[in-house]
Amino acid sequence: MAGDLDEIRAFMTESLGCDSDIDPEIDLLETQVLDSFNIVEVAMFIQENFRIELDAEDITRENFARLSGMVALIEKYRAKEEA
Amino acid sequence: MTSPTILRDSAVFEKFASPFKEFGPAGTFYIADRVFRRVSSGVTVHFYELMAQPLADKPLLPPRLGKNVVVREIQRDDPAVGLMGLTDEVLAFRFNQSTVCLGAFKKGTFIGSMWFCIGPYEEDEVRCTFVPQPESSGVFDFGLEVLPQHRLGVGFVALWDGANRYLRDRGYRYSFSRVSRFNLTSRRVHERFGWFCLGRALFVKLKRFQFMVATVAPYLHFSVSTNTRPTIRLRA
Numbered sequence: 382m383a384g385d386l387d388e389i390r391a392f393m394t395e396s397l398g399c400d401s402d403i404d405p406e407i408d409l410l411e412t413q414v415l416d417s418f419n420i421v422e423v424a425m426f427i428q429e430n431f432r433i434e435l436d437a438e439d440i441t442r443e444n445f446a447r448l449s450g451m452v453a454l455i456e457k458y459r460a461k462e463e464a
Numbered sequence: 465m466t467s468p469t470i471l472r473d474s475a476v477f478e479k480f481a482s483p484f485k486e487f488g489p490a491g492t493f494y495i496a497d498r499v500f501r502r503v504s505s506g507v508t509v510h511f512y513e514l515m516a517q518p519l520a521d522k523p524l525l526p527p528r529l530g531k532n533v534v535v536r537e538i539q540r541d542d543p544a545v546g547l548m549g550l551t552d553e554v555l556a557f558r559f560n561q562s563t564v565c566l567g568a569f570k571k572g573t574f575i576g577s578m579w580f581c582i583g584p585y586e587e588d589e590v591r592c593t594f595v596p597q598p599e600s601s602g603v604f605d606f607g608l609e610v611l612p613q614h615r616l617g618v619g620f621v622a623l624w625d626g627a628n629r630y631l632r633d634r635g636y637r638y639s640f641s642r643v644s645r646f647n648l649t650s651r652r653v654h655e656r657f658g659w660f661c662l663g664r665a666l667f668v669k670l671k672r673f674q675f676m677v678a679t680v681a682p683y684l685h686f687s688v689s690t691n692t693r694p695t696i697r698l699r700a
Contacts, residue, residue, distance in 0.1 A: 410616070413649075416649055416652070417610065417617075418620055418621060418656060420616065421529070421618055421620075421621045422656070425526060428526065428529075434528055435528065436528060436529070437529050437530065437531065437532050437570075437617065437618050438532075440529075440616065440617050441616065441617075442616055445616075
C-alpha cells in the first residue's frame with residue numbers, strides 16, 4: 382500500500398509538477414492540485430501502471446480527491462481479481 | 465516598525481502582489497480590469513492569448529473510460545440546446561454563424577458541449593473577427609462547457625476526443641481559439657493538449673469605444689463605432 386502511494390506520488394510529481402510529499406488526506410480537488418483534465422491523466426496512469434481496468438464511473442470525488450482514495454480504489458480492484 | 469515594513473507584511477500588500485505572482489507583468493491588466501469593474505466605469509479589459517491546437521489523431525481516452533460517452537452534432541432544434549444555460553440571444557448569435565455544436569451524452573444524458581466556427585468567427589466578448597488560416601485546415605473553437613455536476617469525470621476529455629475525430633474526418637488539422645490570459649485552468653489544460661501560442665491581444669472597451677493592441681496584425685486598432693472591428697488572421 383505504501384508502495385502504491387509512492388508510485389502515484391512519483392507520477393504526479395513528474396507528470397503534473399506536484400509536490401513530492403503530498404499528504405494522502407489532502408483534498409486535491411479543493412486545493413486545485415487536480416482539475417477535470419489531469420484527474421483523467423491520473424486515472425489513466427493508475428490503469429496502466431497497476432494493470433486494472435477502470436470504468437468511467439470510477440472517476441468520482443470519493444476515489445480521486447485524495448491519494449488515500451486512489452490507493453483504496455487500487456486495493457478494491459486487486460481484491461476483486463483475487464476473489 | 466517602519467511604513468515600508470507595514471506595507472510589506474500586510475494582507476493588503478499580498479492581495480496586491482498576488483496577480484503579479486500568478487500572471488507576471490500581465491497582472492497589471494488584471495488589476496486594472498478588476499478596479500474598473502468595481503467602480504462601474506463601463507471600462508473592461510480583456511487580455512487574450514491566441515492559440516493553435518493540433519487536432520490529435522489518436523484517442524485521448526482509452527476505450528473503457530470513454531465507452532459510455534457519445535459525442536455528436538447538435539442542431540438548433542435539439543432538446544439538448546435548452547440544457548446549455550445559454551440565452552436565446554447567445555444561441556442565435558452562435559447558430560447564425562457557420563458553427564458546429566458538438567454535444568457529449570453520457571448514457572443518453574447531456575453533459576456538455578463545445579462549438580466550432582468554420583470560417584471567420586465574430587467574437588462577442590470584444591469586437592473582433594478571428595479568421596483561421598487556411599480555412600480548409602483550421603476551425604475556431606469556443607464555448608466549451610461541461611455541466612457542473614459532470615465536471616469531475618471524463619466529459620471534458622471525451623468532448624475533445626469526439627471533436628478531434630469529427631474535425632479530422634473532415635480534413636481539419638488545427639483548432640484555434642482565444643483564451644483569457646487570466647484563466648489559468650484553461651491555459652493549463654490547453655497546454656496538456658499541445659497548444660501553442662500564436663500571439664496576444666489586449667482589448668480595452670468603454671461603451672462604443674474599443675482599443676486593441678496585439679502582437680499579431682493588425683497590431684493596433686481603435687474603433688468608435690460598433691460597426692467596425694479588427695480582423696485577426698490565425699495561422700499555425
